[in-house]
Amino acid sequence: MNSDQVRQTYLDFFASKGHAIVSSSPLVPGNDPTLLFTNAGMVQFKDVFLGMDKRDYSRATSSQKCMRISGKHNDLENVGPSQRHHTFFEMLGNFSFGDYFKEDAIAYAWELLTEHYKLPIDRLAVTIFEKDDESYDIWVNQVGLDPKRITRLGPKDNFWQMAEVGPCGPNSEIHWDKYPERGVDDIIPSLQADDNRFLEIWNLVFMQFNRTQADPDHTGDYDDPLPAPGVDTGMGLERMVSVMQGVPSNYDTDLFMDIMDATQDILKHQDAFREENYVAYRVIADHTRAVTFLIADGVTPGSDGRSYIARMLIRRAWRFAHKMGVEQPFLSGVAGAVIDKMSAIYPETRRNEDMIKATIENEEQAFIRTMDQAVGVFEGIVSDMENEKRDQMAGEEAFLLRATYGLPFEITRDLLQERGLELDEVGYDAAMEEHRRISGDIADDFEDVSVYQDLLANLRRAGTLPEDGVAYDPYDYSRFNQETTVLAIVKDGAKVDSLEQDE
Template identity: 45%
Template sequence: MPTLNEIRSTFLSFFERNDHRVVESSPLVPRNDPTLMFTNSGMVQFKNCFTGVEHRDYVRATTSQKCVRAGGKHNDLDNVGYTARHHTFFEMLGNFSFGDYFKEQAIPYAWDLLTKDFGIDKSKLLVTVYHTDDEAANIWKKYAGLSDDRIIRIKTDDNFWSMGSTGPCGPCTEIFYDHGDSIWGGPPGSAEEDGDRFIEIWNLVFMQNERFEDGSMRALDMQSIDTGMGLERIGALLQGKHDNYDTDLMRSLIEASAHATSQDPDGPGRVHHRVIADHLRSTSFLMADGVMPSNEGRGYVLRRIMRRAMRHAHMLGAKDPVMYRLVPALVAQMGQAFPELGRAQAMIEETLKLEETRFKQTLERGLRLLDDELTGMEEGAALPGATAFKLYDTYGFPLDLTQDALREKGREVDTAGFDAAMAEQKAKARAAWAGTGEAADQAVWFDISEDVSATDFLGYDTEVSEAQVVAIVSEGKRVDAIEELCTGWVIFNQTPFYAESGGQVGDHGKLIGKEVNGFISDTKKFPGGLFGHQFTPDNGRLTVGMSVKLEVDHTRRSAIRANHSATHLLHEALRAALGDHVAQRGSLNAEDRLR
């Protein structure tokens, strides 16, 4: 029986033999797609290759891509641990062609790998194609010998993939495995398709069209291939399992959790172990890729996942921190394929231990409050939204953690009441800023923070990134655009620009877009975790929703960093010379001076 590590290796080796470049997984924080919170598919790092914006020294690639789906549009968090195939972290195996081979080669590659290298019984496989894609259907007939009843034509968008509302798109073909009539479910396209008998294992996307705003399409000059197959899903199949959590890799993490908590891996705490195993992977890999727990943006999603796992450890009776003790088991399983995990191991363990230690006391108090509130409530009644908000505001319980705890008791949360309590708190915060002068000007940022998530800061890892404009403020008012030679404060969903803080001035740099360019002359923090960039277009018009490139002035930042370090050295020298009573009451770290 092949291990998941061996299956990954077999996949990559197959395509390497067929002239594909084995490309490392990109980080979980996308640098080239500002619309994504986390990398969630193999094609993300190649997006600009598909559109023709970027050209690399290869036209065929294969990867095993780290992916996270938790938060935002793609959110599997609520189902993790309770189902056979939901994960917050997973690997996506894929092969890609940028204007090289197309359907006539992509389909044979997939068929040969599955039936020859992986040894899957041909009679167990069937496929779907887009209902007008006769070309793909004919290749399946000719090369794989599939009969018409095993080539299912689908009219819905399930078999037509788009990069967005406009841009590259095309039909896709999906390969399914039939587990047999002992398991309930019907073939794709049928009323029973949601059953577990027929499981999708591989999706092949044929990028052959470009879609325009009016809905019309034209054939692309460069036709490309993008495929994706979940390692955990194909691994379960090849290991004769019907549950991803029964694969060797996941099982080793579940057993590590069982050992650390002295609880049977298959006993009453089975779901708890599954959640911990999954969340261990997502939290560890996110930290290895530079995301740290915080109350904003990606860091908040990480903290939510951590705290969800910590609650499940608590439910297993753990009295001391558990998660950090499981990291060595994860590194042993995945550290060879992903060396960054081993390099960050000490930091991951330290962070998990610190977070769990801090949260444990409030977790216990919060759970007591939850139990007290439920006492005396009618059977099946929803938890009041105000109580759920108190758990969030006072005890640091994300709403989904409370929902997860109630799920085990057959109850739900009054989410409308929770939203109302949240809105009331925001209104009070906004009112606290009411007044004249600068305080009144700040009120606009509270309005924006209700619609826009906190800015994700990327500047510890990079000085260049793609970003999307999410809000613009000009002359104290929220606007949709700023024109050439006009100045405004621009909010992006993510930024490499450091905002003025702790005596260090904000970054300067460039904004580069297809239709607009200009200079960012300052960066400041505003309420709601928003980073404001003072920007003046040299030419063109900057509008909300635009995707642009941001570049920090490297020379200036280096000078500021040097002065920041010099300030700390000066402080230590003064303490050494004058005594420990010397304290820093404020500082200024600019590119040309320090104070």
């Protein structure tokens, strides 16, 4: 199966089980201002699970665009060298809002995997929460799974909670056996040790309780049964496609190979050169995928918050290309390959193709203009470090490179790691906080939304805005050329009376 078939098989299967197919929400969460990016399929259903929203369906399925990258505290350095790490990924999921529960959720998962994806049973194993006898009984007595393929694990691995108090419950993970030759008797020890024999492909979360007070030992003494238990499952598309296509890495699937093939055509590299520089090719493919979707969802490169992530990804991808001898902008062409690959399921990428390409190329050109100077300053700092016999760059020095010369923290860290040097991240955080304090800038990783909340309330009180707000399509960029009434203007987190041209 190709990736489109894997995705569609999932959605069609759950549609046949009475689930509404719900479109992916944008990468910028509309209902959770504390979240930098949408990072799971359940984000758009969070208010439904909390009982604050009511939909006209009680079961749903989706393929959700996700980003798991939060400022500098992330696994970014693993993107490329790792077989599985990505900044952007798709999460397939099925959800029950007080409808079905464990029995059906487990049965659906097993039917899809073994009858539709046709995965052999002797390559599958599951984990459950150590106290979840109900799930164990379903797996053994209803599904018929050999108990030797079921591992009980503690709350760190198999218990989900939204916060210290509130909705929570056990989960059951389904794993693919990469090394079945190690035998059945090794399954439980291997899953307990997490020794790389297995690849997790699906997580079934059973929201069963309301935790009334913190319970770090998971005694269950403060867990009241929810009146309407829910199901929230997540299957990483990239991982599932790697299993279905029998390849060792997510980057060997058609989701990435088409993009890397296009990159090779644009850069006119020989196969041997591409193989030698596989990390750079993976980084370029991953980061360009991510930024294509970010721009399609309205995030443009800038110096703070989500905009900083977009800028950093473009500049980091280009820097990896520069290491291969690239001197001119080219990532907009790679973005075209991303759009060709993904626009059938995510049409917003095609609708905004011109803007995506122009934005990426403009950011590349800006970085090319400043990179030599930034790297020159970096080299001067490293020379000082050598003279002073220190192997750690001060946080203030790294912040200077970002704030004055446009060199993202992540690239500074890459450059240092390539030389076996370190960066004082605590000192960097302190320098960033001091800058924000002096400048009055409160928006870095998260946007301060209080100004919007106050503005909304004032407009409603004045009778200017209807109770249900205004219509807004995050993908309709033609709105910038429409005649309309301006109710308010917000710039840099504050209400202003006017804007100058190009602001």
